[in-house]
Amino acid sequence: MTDLPVFGVLGGGLIGMSWASLFLAHGAKVIVVDPRNEAAAELSTFLAEAWPNLRALGLTETDTWGPVIVSPDISALGEAEFIQENAPDRIAVKKDLVAELEKHIGPEVIIASSTSSLKASDIQAGAQHPGRILVAHPMNPPHMVPMVELVAGQATSPAVVDRAEAIYRALNRVPIRVKKEVAGHLANRLTSALYREAVHMVAEGIADVEDIDKAIAYGPGMRWALMGPHLLYHLGGGAGGYRHYLEHLGPTQEVRWGELGQSALTPELQEKLIAGVERELAGQDRDTLVHRRDAALVALAGIKRDHGL
Incomplete structure (x- = not known):
């Protein structure tokens, strides 16, 4: 799909690799940032195992995936138009990453957190552009389980939630809007x-x-x-x-x-x-x-x- 954004995947662990495989299956450009030396090799192995399932699900018709950038440097996300953040579920870590990320991306770039329990309001507190931050929590593994919970924070722009929902729908996900912030969201x-x-x-x-x-x-x-x-x-x-x-x-x-x-x-x-x-x-x-x-x-x-x- 040519109308999809350039996806940045911040955190290349199990959830991040799963998101990356979904984005790649739809033909999007993907940049993965993870500080670990083994991140690129792990992603390659994950993609080789995930790709037959992505084909079987009808999410791709190609035999293999396109190029993907893997970098330890968060500045590599400067080109990204949509960030899927998958860092450890600790609020201090999330807020520090948002602060660093905002040095390298434009104010219009959405930051969607995969957090399983934290609130968007807490993640966006102190951010330069808090309105572009929301929770977009999947069920593991995101490339195979279609549900995505969208939860706005107190400062999240309604237009950002609308845009995020449209993007996830284009990825054949099933977005669910959670109306009130609670620890652990809905699922x-x-x-x-x-x-x-x-x-x-x-x-x-x-x-x-x-x-x-x-x-x-x-x-x-x-x-x-x-x-x-x-x-x-x-x-x-x-x-x-x-x-x-x-x-x-x-x-x-x-x-x-x-x-x-x-x-x-x-x-x-x-x-x-x-x-x-x-x-x-x-x-x-x-x-x-x-x-x-x-x-x-x-x-x-x-x-x-x-x-x-």
Whole structure:
């Protein structure tokens, strides 16, 4: 796509490499800045593994990617027209990078942060041009999971959010506008709510790690891959829909809410959780599991597309 901006990827870790592969798949020029000596080699390996999936998803028709600049020097982003920032989730680090970045880019260049929990208002505090800063948080891996959460800060220009949304839509992403700043935005708060109860169940001896994961993967997780909780409960309400569900089964939800728990992640509990995952892996290495996950995500995307979901 020739109408896409020149993308700057600030931070070439796992999320940054995934973003870079998506941008390259759409034919955009990409500049990656990362201080590590191994960043270029890691990106090359990542692209070689990601490219067949990007082709299978229909995000590119080319056999390989175009040139990509990888530099340790933040001044290399001077040419960028849109910055996807992927630095560690520490506010001091983010603010220092924004201050340095603003020395090299024009005031119209958007800075979109991939932060999983920080607020745009905190990141933009003290910036020369705070109106161009917003949160654009993906789910991992961004090149395969299409959702992007857009969260404006107190100083973010509405026009910047509109422009960012248009760019992500051009990249075949599904932008979601979060109306209010909260730690963790939207999707991570939902996943954290489930994870809190999953950890609590292990701590209380209600179920083992393996069975909790099976319960999600072979139960509600199969439905969640197709539609969200509100729509699912609408279907669960039969002919009366969501109204019938809430009237007749809403009270049972409230009972369960009242019994939900929270357990401290003590060293002992952490070891118990890790041991459970190791039993669940049954000798599978992480890379094999990643490849299986990615292949399933490609297939799932096709199923959702074919069924209009």
